Amino acid sequence: MDFLENMQQRRSCRSFDPALPVSREELLKIVEAGRLTPSGCNSQPWKFIVVDSAEAKEKLCDAIVLENGSTGAPWRHQVAAFIILVEQPAKVMQCVADYYQTTQRFAQGDVGAACMNMCHEAFSLGLDTCIIGMSDQTKMEKYFNIPQGREVRMVLAIGHAANNPPMNKVRKALDEVCSFNSWD
Amino acid sequence: MDFLENMQQRRSCRSFDPALPVSREELLKIVEAGRLTPSGCNSQPWKFIVVDSAEAKEKLCDAIVLENGSTGAPWRHQVAAFIILVEQPAKVMQCVADYYQTTQRFAQGDVGAACMNMCHEAFSLGLDTCIIGMSDQTKMEKYFNIPQGREVRMVLAIGHAANNPPMNKVRKALDEVCSFNSWD
Numbered sequence: 001m002d003f004l005e006n007m008q009q010r011r012s013c014r015s016f017d018p019a020l021p022v023s024r025e026e027l028l029k030i031v032e033a034g035r036l037t038p039s040g041c042n043s044q045p046w047k048f049i050v051v052d053s054a055e056a057k058e059k060l061c062d063a064i065v066l067e068n069g070s071t072g073a074p075w076r077h078q079v080a081a082f083i084i085l086v087e088q089p090a091k092v093m094q095c096v097a098d099y100y101q102t103t104q105r106f107a108q109g110d111v112g113a114a115c116m117n118m119c120h121e122a123f124s125l126g127l128d129t130c131i132i133g134m135s136d137q138t139k140m141e142k143y144f145n146i147p148q149g150r151e152v153r154m155v156l157a158i159g160h161a162a163n164n165p166p167m168n169k170v171r172k173a174l175d176e177v178c179s180f181n182s183w184d
Numbered sequence: 185m186d187f188l189e190n191m192q193q194r195r196s197c198r199s200f201d202p203a204l205p206v207s208r209e210e211l212l213k214i215v216e217a218g219r220l221t222p223s224g225c226n227s228q229p230w231k232f233i234v235v236d237s238a239e240a241k242e243k244l245c246d247a248i249v250l251e252n253g254s255t256g257a258p259w260r261h262q263v264a265a266f267i268i269l270v271e272q273p274a275k276v277m278q279c280v281a282d283y284y285q286t287t288q289r290f291a292q293g294d295v296g297a298a299c300m301n302m303c304h305e306a307f308s309l310g311l312d313t314c315i316i317g318m319s320d321q322t323k324m325e326k327y328f329n330i331p332q333g334r335e336v337r338m339v340l341a342i343g344h345a346a347n348n349p350p351m352n353k354v355r356k357a358l359d360e361v362c363s364f365n366s367w368d
Contacts, residue, residue, distance in 0.1 A: 003308040004213060006187075007220045007301065029188060031362050035355055036191045037300070040317045044355060048362045056365035070279045086367075095254045096318060106317050109296025109337060116221070116297035117191065120304070124187040133224045133290050134280060145367040153293060171219055171228060178215050178232045181240035183270075183329040 006123060011169065013128035013161045016078040020160035026125050027052060027081055030158065033121035034085075034114040040106025045090035046114055049144055051082040059143040060084070064135045064155060073132050073157065080159035083118060084144065085111050087151045111153045118156055128161040190307060195351060197312035200262040200343035210309050211236060211265055214342065217305035218269075218298040224290025229274035230298050233328055235266040240328075244268070247323040248316055248339060256318050257341065264343035267302060268328065269295050271335045295337045302340055312345040 027050050034048055051060045060082050065071040073079075090103045090110075097103050119129045132155040140152045211234050218232055235244045244266050249255045257263075274287045274294075281287050303313045316339040324336045 003190075003301075003304045004217055004220075007217055007305075012222055028358075031358070033188055033191055035358060035361055036188075036353065038196055038303075038315065040315075042354060044361065046361060047367070049367060050362065050364050053365045066279075066283055068279075070283075095250075095252075099250055099254075099318060106338075108292035109299070112293025112296035113300035115293070116300050117187075119222075120187045121191075131222065131224075134283060144365075147367070154290075169220065170226060174212075174215070174219060177219055177228065177230060178234065180234050181237045181328075183231070183233060183331070 006120065008169070010119065010123045011167060012130045013159070014075055014130055015162040015164050016075060016080065016128065016157070016159035017162045018078040020080065022052070022080040022127060022158050024052070026127065027083070027158070029125060030083065030118045030121045033117040037110065037114040037117050039110035039113070040090070041092040041096060043090035043092050043106070043110070045088045045104070045107040046111050047086040047088055047150070049084040049086065051084060056144075057082065060155070063139040063143055064132055066134060066136055072134050073130070076157070078159065078162070079157040082158065083156045084140070084152055085115055085154050085156065086146060087111050087153050108153060115154050115156055122158055127158055130157045132157060190304065192353070194303065194307045195353065196314045197341075197343070197345045198259055198314055199346040199348050200259060200264065200312065200341070201346045202262040204264065204344035206236070206264040206311060206342050208236070210311065211267070211342070213309060214267065214302045214305045217301040221294065221298040221301050223294035223297070224274065225276040225280060227274035227276050227290070227294070229272045229288070229291040230295050231270040231272055231334070233268040233270065235268060236264075241266065243327040244339070247327055248319045250318060250320055257314070257316050260341070262343065262346070263341040266342065267340040268324070268336055269299055269338050269340065270330060271295050271337050292337060299338050299340055306342055311342055314341045316341060
């Protein structure tokens, strides 16, 4: 199957079968896809925290509920394992840091690419994923011993989908997101 | 070939054969991989400008040289085609905008994921790519009619590698980027 067919078939999963586990071997292959991701100046500005123990999963499920009670993952207790993606200080070329007045110009995009690659590797292992964007930074730092201010950019939920129909993929039309040789 | 093998084999290309073109059909498949990318709140906060005319490529080659003359792509004139990835204002759920005090919390990661997927699709078509991070925003807006302040996040160079040995992939060790159930 070529890559585009894979992308057409992959869906974000929001209903997991809590009875089906994910192995450390599988999780390490998923982490490997993140580790191999290209990044700006090859800075690899990421740390991946695999969350697969019952105790740590309980904490994670609490940390992805915000103060006001809202969460992007009401189904979080069904999930077999999570990976927390933390943005790290990036070592970039001096000309980049000088021009953009920050070392982190590329870091968010790099972490996003790493997370995408983890999704693809999980898909190729027959696993399902959902990227969770919102989390409570203060709880994350406390529960997982994350150094203060190192931002959790996303949390990847990994498991086996419950047996329900996949959602249709809804995307903007090609001409809304693409043009040739000029913006319009 | 499974996804991880693909990742192990894919290299950023910094030496292209200028004699070998890339077709519109290929470019549209690459754009499609970007278009299908998942994003925070499905906001799809991107616009892709395909640059494949001689005139537009000339402008692009100028816009990825900074004021002080530095560039991440000294090999830019060999490249068959480029895709400019512009970050767009994101329509996200109100609770996200309220919590992070911005609509763009996820946008940079989303654009990074779209660019990664374009690299994978190019690889599956037998094409080579390099992600270029630095560009002159003012020139980009002027040359490509990009609305003021819509940030060019990256430029993807696409073509066929010249026949030279691939570089080794250099990555941090697993234990430097990954831990289990806690930061350390």
